[in-house]
Amino acid sequence: MRRMEVALITDRKELRAVLREKFPRNHGQLLPALHFLQHEFGHLPDWAMEVVGWHLGIPASEVYGAATSYTELRIKKPGEHVVRVCTGLGCWMNGGKDLLSGLAHDLQAKPGETTSDGRITLEETLCGFLCGLAPAVEVDGKWQGRATAAAVHASVNGAAKP
Amino acid sequence: MTTTASPIKFLSQIAAEAAARRKELLGGKTRHIVQVAHCSLAVGADKVVAAVRQAVGENEVIIVAGCDGTCFQAPKTVTIAPDGRREVKGHGVESDFFALQKRIAMDGCGEIDATDVDDYLAHGGYAGLAKALSMSPEAVIEEVKASGLRGRGGAYFPAAMKWEGARKVRNSPKYLVVNAEEGEPGIFKDRHLMEGVPHRIIEGMAIAAYATGINEAYVYINAEANLSAHRMEKAIARAKAAGLLCEKILGSDFTLNVTIMRGAGGYVCGEETTLLNTMEGYRREPRLRPPFPTTAGLWAKPTVINNCETLANVPFIMAKGAKAYAAIGAWPSDSKTPPNQRASGTKIVSLSGSVHRPGVVELPMGTTLRQIIEAVGNGPMAGHALTGVAVGGPSSGVFPTSMLDTQIAPGLLHESGVMLGAGGVIALDERTPALDVVRRLAAYNAAESCGKCTPCREGTPRMVDALDRILSGKGAQSDIEELRYLADVVGAASLCGLGQAAGSPITSALRFFGDEIAMRVASGAR
Numbered sequence: 001m002r003r004m005e006v007a008l009i010t011d012r013k014e015l016r017a018v019l020r021e022k023f024p025r026n027h028g029q030l031l032p033a034l035h036f037l038q039h040e041f042g043h044l045p046d047w048a049m050e051v052v053g054w055h056l057g058i059p060a061s062e063v064y065g066a067a068t069s070y071t072e073l074r075i076k077k078p079g080e081h082v083v084r085v086c087t088g089l090g091c092w093m094n095g096g097k098d099l100l101s102g103l104a105h106d107l108q109a110k111p112g113e114t115t116s117d118g119r120i121t122l123e124e125t126l127c128g129f130l131c132g133l134a135p136a137v138e139v140d141g142k143w144q145g146r147a148t149a150a151a152v153h154a155s156v157n158g159a160a161k162p
Numbered sequence: 163m164t165t166t167a168s169p170i171k172f173l174s175q176i177a178a179e180a181a182a183r184r185k186e187l188l189g190g191k192t193r194h195i196v197q198v199a200h201c202s203l204a205v206g207a208d209k210v211v212a213a214v215r216q217a218v219g220e221n222e223v224i225i226v227a228g229c230d231g232t233c234f235q236a237p238k239t240v241t242i243a244p245d246g247r248r249e250v251k252g253h254g255v256e257s258d259f260f261a262l263q264k265r266i267a268m269d270g271c272g273e274i275d276a277t278d279v280d281d282y283l284a285h286g287g288y289a290g291l292a293k294a295l296s297m298s299p300e301a302v303i304e305e306v307k308a309s310g311l312r313g314r315g316g317a318y319f320p321a322a323m324k325w326e327g328a329r330k331v332r333n334s335p336k337y338l339v340v341n342a343e344e345g346e347p348g349i350f351k352d353r354h355l356m357e358g359v360p361h362r363i364i365e366g367m368a369i370a371a372y373a374t375g376i377n378e379a380y381v382y383i384n385a386e387a388n389l390s391a392h393r394m395e396k397a398i399a400r401a402k403a404a405g406l407l408c409e410k411i412l413g414s415d416f417t418l419n420v421t422i423m424r425g426a427g428g429y430v431c432g433e434e435t436t437l438l439n440t441m442e443g444y445r446r447e448p449r450l451r452p453p454f455p456t457t458a459g460l461w462a463k464p465t466v467i468n469n470c471e472t473l474a475n476v477p478f479i480m481a482k483g484a485k486a487y488a489a490i491g492a493w494p495s496d497s498k499t500p501p502n503q504r505a506s507g508t509k510i511v512s513l514s515g516s517v518h519r520p521g522v523v524e525l526p527m528g529t530t531l532r533q534i535i536e537a538v539g540n541g542p543m544a545g546h547a548l549t550g551v552a553v554g555g556p557s558s559g560v561f562p563t564s565m566l567d568t569q570i571a572p573g574l575l576h577e578s579g580v581m582l583g584a585g586g587v588i589a590l591d592e593r594t595p596a597l598d599v600v601r602r603l604a605a606y607n608a609a610e611s612c613g614k615c616t617p618c619r620e621g622t623p624r625m626v627d628a629l630d631r632i633l634s635g636k637g638a639q640s641d642i643e644e645l646r647y648l649a650d651v652v653g654a655a656s657l658c659g660l661g662q663a664a665g666s667p668i669t670s671a672l673r674f675f676g677d678e679i680a681m682r683v684a685s686g687a688r
Binding site: 026027028029030031032034035056058065066069070071072073088089090092093094126127128129130131132133134136142143144145146 | 200201203204205233234236344345346347348349350353384385386387423424425426427428429431440441442443444445446447461512513514515516520521522552588590591593594599602603606609610612
């Protein structure tokens with residue numbers, strides 16, 4: 001998950017044109033097209049998924065069904081920053097558990113929730129493949145190994161500066 | 163005009179040119195090798211590269227390599243003086259981390275410039291491909307068969323048998339899919355290979371494709387493995403430019419086009435039929451088998467799906483011969499066991515949890531868990547005692563410390579359902595009791611169940627509920643019975659490997675920690 005950027009594409013017509021240029025019309029292009037949407041919008045807006053379905057000749061319900069089955073694709077718009085704490089076994093036992101509960105307490109948001117000011121979304125991820133550097137936390141797409149709550153707060157605050 | 167008889171000659175020519183270029187670049191200079199991988203980036207390897215780049219003198223060069231598997235040392239730099247003196251700078255002490263290791267797939271990881279084709283060639287790269295192209299495809303399959311290579315993704319199906327099956331199918335086009343979807347916690351080996359020696363995977367792919375008569379290959383890479391995808395892309399481009407990929411590979415008539423495809427997350431995506439569904443733009447759900455992918459796979463065409471690690475073993479087999487490979491880690495070592503049933507070669511193990519030296523290690527089959535945890539990992543964290551070891555990820559199980567002398571081998575390690583799987587070894591100490599671990603594994607399986615088949619969808623959460631009741635002291639004898647029953651039913655009736663193995667952690671827990679479970683039930687009943 002990258003830090004949310006301001007979407008350059010704002011309407012259906014424009015998105016159709018971009019899709020036509022980037023993705024040949026076959027079923028196998030669904031996942032690449034959904035990756036493109038997520039990169040562009042930070043999540044998968046309903047209207048954009050409809051346009052993808054129209055372009056690829058796939059019913060919108062099927063696009064939605066496929067999109068929701070993958071863990072890395074998000075349907076809901078996240079906060080300005082996304083903090084993901086790894087709770088794989090290695091991280092869990094080496095401090096990830098406390099890190100997650102500490103961050104949830106500090107941010108007043110449970111895993112899966114966004115802070116009331118819409119600034120930070122806290123998530124739990126099942127593995128960040130950094131077991132050797134546990135505990136691991138991802139802030140706006142950048143992983144931190146041997147992570148501490150202080151380092152996570154610092155990078156969120158640092159990223160917020162212009 | 164074709165020059166099919168001379169791939170070896172072609173290779174020796176381009177290898178000589180590559181060596182000359184390397185000499186010109188590196189001759190008499192100090193090399194600063196910075197190990198940059200997904201893991202080390204998380205502890206500032208990019209900053210190390212920037213700092214070294216700024217400080218590098220006239221007679222010095224910087225090489226960006228993958229990681230040699232020493233996660234505990236990241237970020238790590240190795241400086242090699244022109245006279246060969248080495249200086250290692252890193253987070254911890256290397257000591258005898260490599261003593262027990264035997265590097266075949268990971269050979270050169272952390273030493274060679276990850277994507278540079280010249281460096282890989284100078285390291286003996288593409289010799290296996292040249293040899294294969296100078297043989298008939300059938301002879302290549304025979305060689306791999308004699309090596310006893312089994313798939314390293316967890317199922318351990320003999321690689322040559324899969325290739326042979328696909329070769330015989332008369333339907334075209336055929337596809338090769340490299341399964342680099344590493345979705346399970348505790349396992350991080352494929353990305354190390356892609357980040358450290360992407361050319362070896364490309365070489366293995368080309369050999370597999372040649373042996374099976376395939377001209378179109380896909381590399382399916384995990385959604386999160388951005389660096390792996392980046393390095394693979396770069397390596398593919400460089401291999402193409404050097405005449406090692408695409409048309410007329412090494413001057414032969416063989417053509418192979420490679421495309422990279424990115425996944426979107428989910429444990430079940432690594433299951434081969436699910437992976438095909440994903441590539442075709444459907445939900446991440448498995449398909450019924452048969453037909454097997456070798457008969458009807460991607461777009462209903464014959465498809466060979468090999469794990470990344472499997473293919474990384476192939477160049478060694480072709481270059482050094484099947485005998486040299488079968489001699490490594492041959493376990494059991496009695497000569498009566500046919501080679502294809504022996505545990506030949508090495509296995510990459512992702513070592514983590516309560517150890518001083520976590521990392522990615524390549525060990526001969528037959529190495530014991532005790533050796534892995536104590537000799538390689540240097541034992542449990544200070545002040546803690548080892549209480550067990552979780553082997554093989556969420557589809558496998560947990561061993562108590564009394565079972566530490568179990569040897570790693572393809573497939574099942576114990577009748578209780580503990581398998582080597584894709585090779586994760588997580589050392590546990592008293593901070594995380596084995597039963598809690600089993601509960602987490604069960605919860606993971608429940609969360610990751612795709613929901614397509616009822617036994618897995620309904621059974622896995624019920625296993626978690628029963629474990630929760632027992633762990634909270636509210637369990638009854640009937641919960642133990644239910645766990646046993648569910649583990650059996652979900653294992654027997656599920657559609658894919660995830661469901662079929664979802665009961666394994668429970669079965670292993672009932673087998674090895676049965677007393678503890680019974681005690682919890684009894685204390686709760688008071």
